Amino acid sequence: MGKNKTILTIFIFACGLLIILPIFFLVFSSFRTPEDVFKLSLNLSNLTLDNFKAVLETNILRAIWNSLVVSVTVTVVAMLFHAMSGYALARLNFPGKKFVFGWMISTMMVPFTVIMIPLYMVTKNLGLANSYGGLIIPMIFNAYGIFLFRQFYQDFPKELEEAAYVEGLSIAGTFFRLVLPLSKPMIIPLTIGFFTANWNNYLWPLIINQKEELMVVQVALANIVGGGYETAWSIVLAAALLSAIPTFIVFFSMQKYLVDGIKMSGIK
Amino acid sequence: MKRKGMKRKLNETLTAYGFLLPNLLGLTLFVFVPMVYAFYVSLHEWNALSPKVFIGFDNYKEMASDKEWWNSVYRTLIFTVIYVPLLFAGSLFFAVMLNTMRQRFVGVARTMFLLPFAITSVISAVIWMFLYDPRNGFINQFFDLVGLPNQQFLGSTDQALLSIIIVIFWINLGYNMMIFLASIKEIPIDYYEAAKIDGATGWKAFWHITFPLLRPTSIFILVVTTIGSFQVFDQIMVMTKGGPANSTMVSVLYIYKQGFEFLNMGYASALAVVLFLIIFVLSLAQLRLYTKKD
Amino acid sequence: MKIWKLFSILSIALILLFQAGCSDSSSSSSGEKDGVVTLKFWDMHTDAEKAFFEDLVKEYNAANEGKVKIEYTAFNQSDYSNTKLPVAFANDEGPDVFMVSPGDFTKYAESNILADLNSYFPEGAKEDFLPASIEAVTYDDKVLALPYELELLGLYYNKKMLADAGVEVPKTWDELKSAAEKLTTSDVAGLVLPTDKAAYLNFIWYPFLWQQGGNVLNEDGTKSTFNSPEVAKALDYWGSFFQDGQAPSKLQYGPWDAGNLGTGSAAMSIVGTWLVPVLEKDYADTEFGLAPIPVPEGGKPATDAGGWKMAVNANSEHVDEAAKFIMWCFAEDKSRPLKWATEVKFAYSPRISVVEEGQAIYDKGLRKVFTEEIYDSAIPEPRFGPEIVDAVGEAMQQVMFGDVSGEDAAEEAHKKIEEALNK
Structure with a gap:
C-alpha cells in the first residue's frame, strides 16, 4: 500500500513536470538574449536581465496596478453575489426557480464577440466608459460562479441549516453566518478562477477604455508584442512572465486555504 | 399554523429573490439586453458604419446555404466531441490521483498542474507555437531524438485542430482538476470507512462512492466545458487564424470573420443566434440527462 | 465576524469604484471647448513610427494653440482594424482622423465614412503626387484618403x-x-x-x-x-x-x-x-x-506598392480642421514626408518632389536596388x-x-x- 502510494506520487510528479515544461521554456527564454530566444539548450551562461529592464521602462507597473484593482474588486464582489444566488437556487424554494436557473445558464452561451458592440453601448450609456466602473461592473455578472455555487450547495449538509433555523436564525442570517464561512472549499478555487480570468481579460478593457492611465496589463502586453517589423520575443516573454506573477502569487497564497478544506470536512 | 407556513414561504421567496437580485439586474443589463440587441441586429443588414436596413429573416435564409458556416459548425462539434471527454476524464483522473497520493506533496503537485492556467491565453499560444514549430520546435527535436518522423503540427490541415485541443487541454486541466478535488475533499471520510468494512476499496470505492457523489460537480464541469468548447477563440486566433486551409475555422471564428473582418454585423449576429440555439439545446439535453438519473 | 470583514472590503471597493466613475465625468471627447476644436486621431503604428506621429501632433498643437487640439491614440494593429474602428463607428464615436488600410478602404468609402479631400489640397500639391497613388484613393471622383507612403x-x-x-x-x-x-x-x-x-x-x-x-x-x-x-x-x-x-x-x-x-x-x-x-x-x-x-x-x-492612408471621418463635426491637419502632415512641406519615408522608415513618398529631394538616401545600400530595379514595376496594392x-x-x-x-x-x-x- 505505502509502496503504491510512492509510485503514484512519483507518477503525478512526472506528469506535473511534463505540464510545466512549457513554462520552464517561458522562464528561460525571458532571460535569454533576442538571438538565443528560441534555442532550447540548457546552456545557462548567456542569461541576461536586459529584457526585464526593457519591460520596466514601459508603463507595465501602472497597468499591473490597474489590473489588480479591477481583478480584486470583480472577484470579491462576484464571490458574494454568486454565492448568494447559488444558494438561493440550490436551497430555497420559490416560484420561477427553474426558469431563473435556466435563464442564468443561458447567458453563458453567447460568444462575447457578438455582444461586444451592444455591451459597449449599454456601458457607455451608464456613463461608465473610460472608468474603473466600466472595467469592473460588467465583468462581475457571470453565470459561471452562480452555477458552480449552486452545484456545491446542493450537497451541503442540511442538518446544519436546520439547527440554525431552530435557534431562530433567519434564512439570510443562516447563509451569512453559517453557510458562507463554510463555503471556503468552493470560494477558494473560484477566487483563483475569477481572479485569473479577469487578470487575463483583454478584449473588454481594450474597447471600453481609451485612457492611458487606466490601461490594464493585458493591453499593455499586447502593445509590447506590437506588430512592428521586428518582434522582440525575449522582451515579450519577459513581459508575459512579469505580468503573470500576481496570478502566481494568488495561486500560492490560496494553497494554504485549499489544504484547509480537508480539515473542514471533519465537521460533518 | 397554516398562516405561519405561508409566512415562511413568502419569507423564503423574498429572501431568494433578494439573493438573486444583484445577479438578475447585472445579467439583464450586461448580458441579456446585449443578447436581445444582437437578435435585433440579426434582422438587419448592417456594416457598423452606415445605418441598419431591416431585411427580416433574410440573414437566416442566407445561412442555410452557407457551406462554410455549416463546415465551421461541424468542426466545432468535432472539437467538442474530442475536447470535452478528454478534459472531463483527465481532470477527474488527476483529481482522484492527487487525492490518493502522499498528501504532504499535494500542494506542490496541484500548483504544478495549475500553473498553465495562470498564463494568458495569448502567451500560452505563443509558447506552444515555439514548441510546435515544424523546423526548430522542441517537440520535433524530441522526435528526432527518439527516431520519430517530424510533424507539421499547426502547419498541417490534419493535425492543426488536434494540436490546438492539446494546448487548451493543457491550460484548463489543472483548474478543473482543482474543482473536482475540492468536491472530493467534501465527501465525508465515514463513507469510505463504511465501504471499507464492506470490502469496497480502490476502484470499487471510486465507482460506488466518489463518482456518484461528484454528480453535481460533474454536471457543472460537463456543461461548462461544453459551452466553453463552443467559444474557444483566443488561442486559435493567435496560432492559426482558422487555417491552414480553414482546418481550424470554428464557428466563433467564422462569426468574428463575418462580423469584424467583413463587417457583415447583421449576418454575424444571425449566425450567433443560431450558435446560441445549438449550445442551448445541447446544454439543456446534458442537464436533463444527468439530473433525470436522480 | 468574517461577514463584516467581507463587507468592509466590499465597501472600500465600491468607494474606489465611485471615485473612479466621478473623476471621469470631465473626460474630454472630440468637440469644441472654449473655442478650441478637439480632434481625435487614431493610429496603428508602433515604436519609432508612433513617436513620429506623436511629435507631429505636438508640433501641430503648439502651432495652433487656442484653435485646434489633436488627441493622438495608437493601438495594436490587428485590434485597430477589426475591433477598435468598427466598435467606435458603430457607436457614432469614430475618430476625426484615422489611418485606413487598402483592404478597408472600399468598405469605408461605400459607407460614406470618408470625407472628400479634393478641395483641401494646397495649390499644385495634388499634381505632385504620383497619378497612380491618387487613383488608388479615388472613389466616385472623390479623393477619400491621403497616401503618404509606397x-x-x-x-x-x-x-x-x-x-x-x-x-x-x-x-x-x-x-x-x-x-x-x-x-x-x-x-x-x-x-x-x-x-x-x-x-x-x-x-x-x-x-x-x-x-x-x-x-x-x-x-x-x-x-x-x-x-x-x-x-x-x-x-x-x-x-x-x-x-x-x-x-x-x-x-x-x-x-x-x-x-x-x-x-x-x-x-x-x-x-x-x-x-x-x-x-x-x-x-x-x-x-x-x-x-x-x-x-x-x-x-x-x-x-506591389502598398501602404496605409490617412483619412478624415466624413461624419466629424470638424471635417475642415481635420483635413487641414492631414494636409499639413503630408501634402505641404516636403520635410515631414521626407523624414517619414527616409528616417523613420524606408518607403517611397508618393510625392515626386519628395523622392527627388531624398535622392541621396534613395541610393544608399539596398535602397538603390529598389530605386533602380524595382520602383518602375510597382503597381498599387488593390483595394478589394x-x-x-x-x-x-x-x-x-x-x-x-x-x-x-x-x-x-x-x-x-x-x-x-x-x-x-x-x-
Whole structure:
C-alpha cells in the first residue's frame, strides 16, 4: 500500500513536470538574449536581465496596478453575489426557480464577440466608459460562479441549516453566518478562477477604455508584442512572465486555504 | 399554523429573490439586453458604419446555404466531441490521483498542474507555437531524438485542430482538476470507512462512492466545458487564424470573420443566434440527462 | 465576524469604484471647448513610427494653440482594424482622423465614412503626387484618403548562404524554385513566404499574378477574371513551395519580420522596403542582398506598392480642421514626408518632389536596388473589399495546404468573387 502510494506520487510528479515544461521554456527564454530566444539548450551562461529592464521602462507597473484593482474588486464582489444566488437556487424554494436557473445558464452561451458592440453601448450609456466602473461592473455578472455555487450547495449538509433555523436564525442570517464561512472549499478555487480570468481579460478593457492611465496589463502586453517589423520575443516573454506573477502569487497564497478544506470536512 | 407556513414561504421567496437580485439586474443589463440587441441586429443588414436596413429573416435564409458556416459548425462539434471527454476524464483522473497520493506533496503537485492556467491565453499560444514549430520546435527535436518522423503540427490541415485541443487541454486541466478535488475533499471520510468494512476499496470505492457523489460537480464541469468548447477563440486566433486551409475555422471564428473582418454585423449576429440555439439545446439535453438519473 | 470583514472590503471597493466613475465625468471627447476644436486621431503604428506621429501632433498643437487640439491614440494593429474602428463607428464615436488600410478602404468609402479631400489640397500639391497613388484613393471622383507612403516588395537573400550553396541570385521562376530547393536544410528555410490567411498573404502573391498579365478583376472592377490560366499558374507555383517543403508551413516570426532573415533561419524571403533599415541597424554583421521578384518565362517584372492612408471621418463635426491637419502632415512641406519615408522608415513618398529631394538616401545600400530595379514595376496594392481578399486567400490556402490544383482553387474563388461583386 505505502509502496503504491510512492509510485503514484512519483507518477503525478512526472506528469506535473511534463505540464510545466512549457513554462520552464517561458522562464528561460525571458532571460535569454533576442538571438538565443528560441534555442532550447540548457546552456545557462548567456542569461541576461536586459529584457526585464526593457519591460520596466514601459508603463507595465501602472497597468499591473490597474489590473489588480479591477481583478480584486470583480472577484470579491462576484464571490458574494454568486454565492448568494447559488444558494438561493440550490436551497430555497420559490416560484420561477427553474426558469431563473435556466435563464442564468443561458447567458453563458453567447460568444462575447457578438455582444461586444451592444455591451459597449449599454456601458457607455451608464456613463461608465473610460472608468474603473466600466472595467469592473460588467465583468462581475457571470453565470459561471452562480452555477458552480449552486452545484456545491446542493450537497451541503442540511442538518446544519436546520439547527440554525431552530435557534431562530433567519434564512439570510443562516447563509451569512453559517453557510458562507463554510463555503471556503468552493470560494477558494473560484477566487483563483475569477481572479485569473479577469487578470487575463483583454478584449473588454481594450474597447471600453481609451485612457492611458487606466490601461490594464493585458493591453499593455499586447502593445509590447506590437506588430512592428521586428518582434522582440525575449522582451515579450519577459513581459508575459512579469505580468503573470500576481496570478502566481494568488495561486500560492490560496494553497494554504485549499489544504484547509480537508480539515473542514471533519465537521460533518 | 397554516398562516405561519405561508409566512415562511413568502419569507423564503423574498429572501431568494433578494439573493438573486444583484445577479438578475447585472445579467439583464450586461448580458441579456446585449443578447436581445444582437437578435435585433440579426434582422438587419448592417456594416457598423452606415445605418441598419431591416431585411427580416433574410440573414437566416442566407445561412442555410452557407457551406462554410455549416463546415465551421461541424468542426466545432468535432472539437467538442474530442475536447470535452478528454478534459472531463483527465481532470477527474488527476483529481482522484492527487487525492490518493502522499498528501504532504499535494500542494506542490496541484500548483504544478495549475500553473498553465495562470498564463494568458495569448502567451500560452505563443509558447506552444515555439514548441510546435515544424523546423526548430522542441517537440520535433524530441522526435528526432527518439527516431520519430517530424510533424507539421499547426502547419498541417490534419493535425492543426488536434494540436490546438492539446494546448487548451493543457491550460484548463489543472483548474478543473482543482474543482473536482475540492468536491472530493467534501465527501465525508465515514463513507469510505463504511465501504471499507464492506470490502469496497480502490476502484470499487471510486465507482460506488466518489463518482456518484461528484454528480453535481460533474454536471457543472460537463456543461461548462461544453459551452466553453463552443467559444474557444483566443488561442486559435493567435496560432492559426482558422487555417491552414480553414482546418481550424470554428464557428466563433467564422462569426468574428463575418462580423469584424467583413463587417457583415447583421449576418454575424444571425449566425450567433443560431450558435446560441445549438449550445442551448445541447446544454439543456446534458442537464436533463444527468439530473433525470436522480 | 468574517461577514463584516467581507463587507468592509466590499465597501472600500465600491468607494474606489465611485471615485473612479466621478473623476471621469470631465473626460474630454472630440468637440469644441472654449473655442478650441478637439480632434481625435487614431493610429496603428508602433515604436519609432508612433513617436513620429506623436511629435507631429505636438508640433501641430503648439502651432495652433487656442484653435485646434489633436488627441493622438495608437493601438495594436490587428485590434485597430477589426475591433477598435468598427466598435467606435458603430457607436457614432469614430475618430476625426484615422489611418485606413487598402483592404478597408472600399468598405469605408461605400459607407460614406470618408470625407472628400479634393478641395483641401494646397495649390499644385495634388499634381505632385504620383497619378497612380491618387487613383488608388479615388472613389466616385472623390479623393477619400491621403497616401503618404509606397512600400515596395523585393527578394531579400542572405549572401553567404547563397554563395555557400553555389546558388546564383534567382531571376526567373525556375531559378527561384531550384534556389529554394538547394538552400533548404534542416535548420534553414529556403524561402520564407507568409503562411496565414490575411491581406498580407495576398499582398505578397499579387506580383506573381501581375507578372503574367493576370488580374483578380477586370479593368473597371466589375467582373472577376480569377478563373484565368494566369491565376492557376501563379497559384500552382506559389503552392509548390509549401507542398515541396521549401517554404515553412509555420513561422516563428511574422512573415514581414526581420527575424526570419536576421536570425539566419531563412535564406531568402519576399519582404518590403521597411526591412532595409532594420537589417542595417540590427543585423549589420550579416550581408544581405536584394533583387527584384523573379519573373516567369516571357513575363514582365511587377511588384506591389502598398501602404496605409490617412483619412478624415466624413461624419466629424470638424471635417475642415481635420483635413487641414492631414494636409499639413503630408501634402505641404516636403520635410515631414521626407523624414517619414527616409528616417523613420524606408518607403517611397508618393510625392515626386519628395523622392527627388531624398535622392541621396534613395541610393544608399539596398535602397538603390529598389530605386533602380524595382520602383518602375510597382503597381498599387488593390483595394478589394474583405470578401474578395478572403476568397483569394482561401484559394491560396487550398494550393498551399490542401491537395487542390490551382485551376480548381481559382474556379472556386472565382464564383465567390462574382457573388461578392453582385451583392
